Amino acid sequence: MSSTIVTVPPKPGPQLNKTLFRPFFDATSHVISTITGAEVTIGAPYRKKAPYQLFDVTGQIVFYGGVIGTACICLPGNTADRLVMAFAGMPLVRGSADFADAVGELANMIAGNAKRAFGVDASIMTPNVILGQNTIAPPHTVPCIAIPGKCMLGEFTVEVCIKRLIETEGGEAL
Amino acid sequence: MNILLVDDSKIMRSLQRRTLETLGTCNFYEANDGEEALIILGKATAPFDFALVDWNMPKMDGLTLVKKIRETNKVLPLIMCTTEAEKPRVLEAIKAGVNNYAIKPFTAEQLLSRVHQTMSRSAPHAAAA
Numbered sequence: 001m002s003s004t005i006v007t008v009p010p011k012p013g014p015q016l017n018k019t020l021f022r023p024f025f026d027a028t029s030h031v032i033s034t035i036t037g038a039e040v041t042i043g044a045p046y047r048k049k050a051p052y053q054l055f056d057v058t059g060q061i062v063f064y065g066g067v068i069g070t071a072c073i074c075l076p077g078n079t080a081d082r083l084v085m086a087f088a089g090m091p092l093v094r095g096s097a098d099f100a101d102a103v104g105e106l107a108n109m110i111a112g113n114a115k116r117a118f119g120v121d122a123s124i125m126t127p128n129v130i131l132g133q134n135t136i137a138p139p140h141t142v143p144c145i146a147i148p149g150k151c152m153l154g155e156f157t158v159e160v161c162i163k164r165l166i167e168t169e170g171g172e173a174l
Numbered sequence: 175m176n177i178l179l180v181d182d183s184k185i186m187r188s189l190q191r192r193t194l195e196t197l198g199t200c201n202f203y204e205a206n207d208g209e210e211a212l213i214i215l216g217k218a219t220a221p222f223d224f225a226l227v228d229w230n231m232p233k234m235d236g237l238t239l240v241k242k243i244r245e246t247n248k249v250l251p252l253i254m255c256t257t258e259a260e261k262p263r264v265l266e267a268i269k270a271g272v273n274n275y276a277i278k279p280f281t282a283e284q285l286l287s288r289v290h291q292t293m294s295r296s297a298p299h300a301a302a303a
Contacts, residue, residue: 034279088185089192098185105183108230109278112257121262126182126232 020067020162021045021145023117024110028073028149028158031109036086036151043148048138048159053146055157056080057094058130059107066120069142069162071111073103074135079154086153100129110158120164136161175200176218178225180211180239181255182232186278190226190255193282194289208234212242222250224292227272229256229263237270244271251296253288255280 029040056077062070075083077094084102085091092099104127115122130136136159138144144161177200179187187204194200203222205211208231215222225243229236240252254272258264264275274292276285 031279034281087189089189101183102185105186108183109257112230112278113259116259121260124230124257126230 017143017163020118020164021147021160023114024071024147024158024160026117027110027113028147030113031106032083032149032151032156035106036083036153038152040149040151043150045145045147048144048146048161052135052137053157054133054135056131056133057103058134058136059103060128060130060136061107061111062125062128063111063115063122063162064125065123066165067115067118067122067162068165069139069160070136071107071114071162072136072159073107073110074157074159075103076154076156079156082153083156095131100131103127103129175223176203176220177201178203178205178211178214178222180205180208180225180231180236181228182206182230183228186228186255190285193285196282196286197289207231208236208239208242211239215243215247224251224253224289224296226253226255226276229254229258229267237267240267240270240272249296251292253292255285 033040055074057075057080060072147158227236253274255276259277276288
């Protein structure tokens with residue numbers, strides 16, 4: 001009796017849909033440059049995968065409706081302090097309610113501006129803010145990319161893990 | 175001037191207040207959500223000159239608030255200050271009764287421009303009221 005070896009191809013990861021990710025480039029640049037008055041440089045995006053980079057401050061927005069998932073602005077502590085100061089017009093103590101409020105509003109503005117270009121009705125929830133070395137692990141069913149950026153106040157990363165509720169166009173390479 | 179600021183972000187209300195203080199002597203009333211705003215409006219003894227209203231807020235969102243206000247008050251100038259910028263959303267807000275729309279983030283100059291625009295359009299109505 002002969003045996004047959006069956007090779008199971010690796011399960012493909014969730015595909016990226018550039019129509020959902022690209023709006024975050026402009027949205028991030030617009031929001032941070034409006035707040036800081038400084039030029040913002042957006043770097044090449046990459047897939048978020050383990051080992052995950054940890055950040056000191058994370059502002060998260062949840063999408064629901066026609067697009068589901070999350071978008072986060074992830075900041076090293078010093079960058080967060082400076083960005084919040086530029087936004088609020090005064091230094092705020094990291095960990096205070098006002099500091100979290102400001103980071104949440106930054107995340108809200110980036111997500112809100114990005115969803116204008118989705119071409120589908122999507123809604124956002126009020127923001128969550130995580131303080132302390134942390135990250136949000138991407139779900140297996142939703143593609144997640146990290147968009148690095150920098151401005152005169154420091155470096156930051158926007159992590160986007162979203163997909164259409166009903167994927168009508170199929171995945172498309174970023 | 176009596177100005178109502180409705181936004182669940184205290185920092186945003188603080189920025190708006192700082193910007194609007196340049197208009198002159200202002201009495202600011204602040205609400206964290208639509209429900210608080212309705213309570214403030216219900217207790218008010220003098221009319222408000224205008225209100226800035228956020229869209230996404232806990233308890234009662236800005237669109238619901240605008241609809242509730244318009245049930246009894248057709249003249250209060252309402253400026254929606256939000257990240258909700260899709261055309262259908264803007265049209266929905268206008269249909270509900272907002273007089274103007276400011277998309278976050280905005281500079282102080284942009285906000286003041288929206289306020290001046292709204293006040294000049296609303297002046298005849300305010301006088302009639």
